[in-house]
Amino acid sequence: MRIATFNCNSIRQRLSIVLDWLEANRPDVLALQETKVADELFPATDFMAAGWEVAFRGQKAYNGVALVSREPLQEVTAGLRDGDGGESDSRLIAGCFGDTWIVNTYIPQGADLDSPKFAFKLEWYARFRNWLEQRFAPRQDSVLWLGDLNVAPTDIDVYAPKTIWPHVCFCQEAIDAWQNVVDWGFTDIFRKHLPEPGHFTYFDYRLRGGVESGKGWRIDHLLATAALAARSSTCRVDLEPRRREKPSDHTFVVADFD
DNA sequence: ATGGTGGACAATCCA
Numbered sequence: 001m002r003i004a005t006f007n008c009n010s011i012r013q014r015l016s017i018v019l020d021w022l023e024a025n026r027p028d029v030l031a032l033q034e035t036k037v038a039d040e041l042f043p044a045t046d047f048m049a050a051g052w053e054v055a056f057r058g059q060k061a062y063n064g065v066a067l068v069s070r071e072p073l074q075e076v077t078a079g080l081r082d083g084d085g086g087e088s089d090s091r092l093i094a095g096c097f098g099d100t101w102i103v104n105t106y107i108p109q110g111a112d113l114d115s116p117k118f119a120f121k122l123e124w125y126a127r128f129r130n131w132l133e134q135r136f137a138p139r140q141d142s143v144l145w146l147g148d149l150n151v152a153p154t155d156i157d158v159y160a161p162k163t164i165w166p167h168v169c170f171c172q173e174a175i176d177a178w179q180n181v182v183d184w185g186f187t188d189i190f191r192k193h194l195p196e197p198g199h200f201t202y203f204d205y206r207l208r209g210g211v212e213s214g215k216g217w218r219i220d221h222l223l224a225t226a227a228l229a230a231r232s233s234t235c236r237v238d239l240e241p242r243r244r245e246k247p248s249d250h251t252f253v254v255a256d257f258d
Numbered sequence: 259a260t261g262g263t264g265g266a267c268a269a270t271c272c273a
Contacts, residue, residue, distance in 0.1 A: 009273085010265055034273085036266065061266045062273095109273055117272095150273095204273085206262035249264080249273080 001257040002027040003102065004238075005220055007148040007202075007250035011035040011066065014248055015043055017241045018068075019050050021252060025238075028070055029097055031104035032056075033148040035064030042066070055095060063090040065104050065147070073097055080127050088124070092131070100228060101136065105147040110168030118168050121150070125177035129184055138185020138225045145186055146222040148202075148250065151178040156197035157218040169219055187229035189222040189255050199237055201251045211242060222255045231257045 004027045008014040011032060022030060035042065038060045047054040047068060057078035058064030067073055073095030080088040094103040105128065110118035136143050152170045155161040164170050182188070190199070200216025207215045224232060238252040 013265070034265090062271080111272080204262085205264050206273095208262080246264090 001097075001100070002254065003029050003031075003144060003146065003222065003257070004252055004254040005031040005033070005104070005146040005148075005222060006252045007033040007106070007220060007248060009034050009036070009248045009250065011064075012037055012041075012043060013246065015046060017244050017247070019046065021238070021241055022050070022052060022068065025252075025254065026070075027068075027254065029073070029102050030068040031102065031146050032066040032068065033064070033104070033106035035066050036061060037064055055093060057090050057093050059087070059090045063087060063106055065091060065093045065106050067093055067095055067102060067104055069095075069097065071097075073102065080124070080131055088127075091124070092128070100142040100144055103132075103143060103145045105145065105149065107148065107150045109150045110174070113166060113168060113171065113173075115168075118173075121168065122173055122177045125181060129181045132181070132184055136225075141225060142228045143186075143225045144222065144228060145181075145224070146220075146253075148219060149178060149221045150219050151175060152217050152219055153178055157200075159200070159215045159217070169217065182223065185225050186223035187226060189224050189229060189232045190218070190235050190253065192229065192232060193235040193255075194237075201237055201253055203242075203249055203251075205249050211239065220250055220253050222253060228257065233258055 055076045056066035076095040078093045091106045108121040110121040201220035202217045203210035235255040
C-alpha cells in the first residue's frame with residue numbers, strides 16, 4: 001500500500017504536475033490540500049480520464065481538500081461537522097481504503113500569534129481530536145492521518161529554530177495542540193524512517209533558493225495508529241516535481257506499507 | 259532587514 005500527501009496550492013494550477021506524479025508513482029491514495037476551488041469547478045473529469053477516482057470538498061479561492069485513489073474510497077466524509085457549509089468543511093476529507101481509514105486535513109495556518117486565526121487553529125486541533133474520538137478507537141482501528149498540519153513539532157523540523165521561534169507553526173501552543181492529537185494514538189511515520197535533520201516538506205516562495213539552501217520546514221505529515229505504523233516500510237520526500245515549471249511551495253511526501 | 263513570491267480574484271486576503 002502506497003499513500004502520499006501534497007499541498008498543491010491550487011489544483012487547477014498544478015493539475016499536470018499531479019497527474020504526471022500519479023502516473024509515475026502509482027499510489028493507492030494521494031491526499032491533496034489547498035485545492036482552492038469550489039466543488040462545481042473541481043477538475044474531476046481530468047482525473048477520471050487518467051484512470052483515477054477522486055473525492056473532494058472545497059470552496060472558492062481558499063482551502064479545499066481531495067483524495068485521489070486507484071479504487072473508489074468507501075464511506076467518504078468531509079468536514080469537522082459534515083455539511084455545515086462553513087470553512088471547516090473544506091479542511092478535512094476522509095475515506096476508507098480496504099480496512100484503513102485515510103484522514104486528510106488542511107489545518108489552519110494561524111496568520112499571527114495574536115490573531116483570532118491562531119485561536120481558530122488551536123480550536124481546530126481540539127475539535128479534530130474530538131472528531132477522531134467519536135469515530136475510531138486507536139487500538140482497534142487502522143487510521144492514517146496525513147496532510148498539511150501547519151506545525152513543525154521539533155527543532156529539526158525548521159531550518160533555523162532559534163530565529164523562527166515563536167511562529168504560528170513553530171511555537172509551544174501549536175506544538176501542544178498537535179501533540180494532543182498525536183497522543184490520541186498516532187505514530188509519526190516520517191520520523192520513524194527519516195530521523196535525521198534536513199528533511200523538509202515546505203519551502204517559502206519568498207525565500208530565494210529555499211530548496212538549495214535548505215531553508216525549509218516539515219509541516220506536512222503522515223501519522224498512523226500503532227499496528228498500521230508497524231507495517232510502514234518507507235517514507236520519503238519527493239522533490240522531483242519541484243524541478244517542474246511553477247512548482248508548489250510544498251513537496252510530495254510518500255509512505256509505503258507492507 | 260519585517261521584506262520577499264505566488265494563487266485567487268478583482269481590492270485585498272491568505273499562506
